Amino acid sequence: MKKILGYAAVACLITLGAACTQEKKLPFYGDREAKITKDANGNEKIDTIYKTIPDFKFLNQDSVEVTQDAFNGKIYVADFFFTSCSTICPTMHRHMKTIFDKYKDNKDVMFLSHTIDFKYDKPSVLKKYAQKLDVDVPQWQFLYGSKEEVYKLAEKDYLVAVQEDNEATDGYVHQGWLVLIDKHKRIRGAYDGTKPEEVEKLKADMDILLAEKD
Amino acid sequence: MTKQKFFVYSLFFGAIAMAINACQSASEIEMSKYMSNGKDIYQARCQNCHGQNGEGLGELAPPLTDTVFLKTNKQKLACYIKNGVNEPMEIHGKTYHEKMPALSNMHDIDIAQVIVYITNSFGNQQGMYTYKQVANDLKNCGQ
Numbered sequence: 001m002k003k004i005l006g007y008a009a010v011a012c013l014i015t016l017g018a019a020c021t022q023e024k025k026l027p028f029y030g031d032r033e034a035k036i037t038k039d040a041n042g043n044e045k046i047d048t049i050y051k052t053i054p055d056f057k058f059l060n061q062d063s064v065e066v067t068q069d070a071f072n073g074k075i076y077v078a079d080f081f082f083t084s085c086s087t088i089c090p091t092m093h094r095h096m097k098t099i100f101d102k103y104k105d106n107k108d109v110m111f112l113s114h115t116i117d118f119k120y121d122k123p124s125v126l127k128k129y130a131q132k133l134d135v136d137v138p139q140w141q142f143l144y145g146s147k148e149e150v151y152k153l154a155e156k157d158y159l160v161a162v163q164e165d166n167e168a169t170d171g172y173v174h175q176g177w178l179v180l181i182d183k184h185k186r187i188r189g190a191y192d193g194t195k196p197e198e199v200e201k202l203k204a205d206m207d208i209l210l211a212e213k214d
Numbered sequence: 215m216t217k218q219k220f221f222v223y224s225l226f227f228g229a230i231a232m233a234i235n236a237c238q239s240a241s242e243i244e245m246s247k248y249m250s251n252g253k254d255i256y257q258a259r260c261q262n263c264h265g266q267n268g269e270g271l272g273e274l275a276p277p278l279t280d281t282v283f284l285k286t287n288k289q290k291l292a293c294y295i296k297n298g299v300n301e302p303m304e305i306h307g308k309t310y311h312e313k314m315p316a317l318s319n320m321h322d323i324d325i326a327q328v329i330v331y332i333t334n335s336f337g338n339q340q341g342m343y344t345y346k347q348v349a350n351d352l353k354n355c356g357q
Contacts, residue, residue: 086263086315088262090262090263090274091261132312133272133273134272169315
């Protein structure tokens with residue numbers, strides 16, 4: 001009897017252990033569609049096509065043209081801000097910097113901040129800002145672009161609301177999401193960059209995403 | 215213990231507690247009122263740039279831990295908050311060039327409370343600063 005109990009206990013432990021090692025998976029954001037393909041034998045196969053971030057071309061803080069190629073095969077955290085923003089941006093970037101510090105020199109991780117102040121935030125202004133935040137390295141790209149391109153990218157692709165508003169304190173209003181993008185340009189998470197607990201969750205989710213097999 | 219006895223005891227100890235409380239001087243009560251209101255204002259209006267512990271943000275926003283600076287510029291602090299700052303400042307031997315936005319909708323009492331909070335937190339200990347002093351200091355801005 002004792003022996004049986006012992007075996008049962010071992011079996012229990014094994015099941016528990018297996019349950020714990022089960023991989024956690026991050027969701028996919030945005031619309032998706034089904035693509036039906038036929039293989040060589042004529043069997044139908046359904047693939048899910050997830051929403052991806054489209055190609056872009058902007059100037060970075062060094063006035064160098066940057067496209068999505070810079071982010072190929074990497075996961076990255078993107079946000080929308082402007083340098084003269086005195087409300088939520090300092091908090092967002094204070095938090096984003098803690099993430100940056102955690103993944104500094106990790107070649108699989110990048111950071112991308114789009115400015116929404118197309119009037120004032122020219123590359124030279126972004127450069128100064130990056131230097132003063134002490135993050136002026138290629139791993140963190142600060143990108144400048146036209147209003148049409150950047151605002152469309154924010155709202156249609158990253159799903160972040162941004163707008164010009166003369167009534168607002170600094171002339172613009174925007175949401176403080178930090179958006180997590182995977183190696184295949186798909187959105188895998190959005191976190192409120194003004195809340196420390198959400199930022200902690202983002203860090204944990206980044207580890208999960210980094211461990212994900214392609 | 216009967217219910218009655220319990221009631222009497224609680225009255226008795228309650229009275230003692232109140233007596234002890236009253237021993238706290240009026241100025242101490244005023245000070246702690248300033249501190250707790252000041253903390254709320256700090257969290258709402260200042261913390262995003264200057265940080266939860268007054269540590270600042272890179273070279274974008276200076277720390278609030280330079281006691282000597284705060285002491286020597288005490289009369290200007292109200293002006294900085296109300297009208298913003300657009301001149302370089304040397305703090306902890308480092309020069310900060312960024313603009314500070316004006317919080318022009320803050321009342322004298324709010325400014326006084328947040329200054330008391332700042333100058334008595336983050337390693338600073340500079341005592342009381344009343345709203346009357348704020349009104350006075352604001353008259354001399356830009357001089």
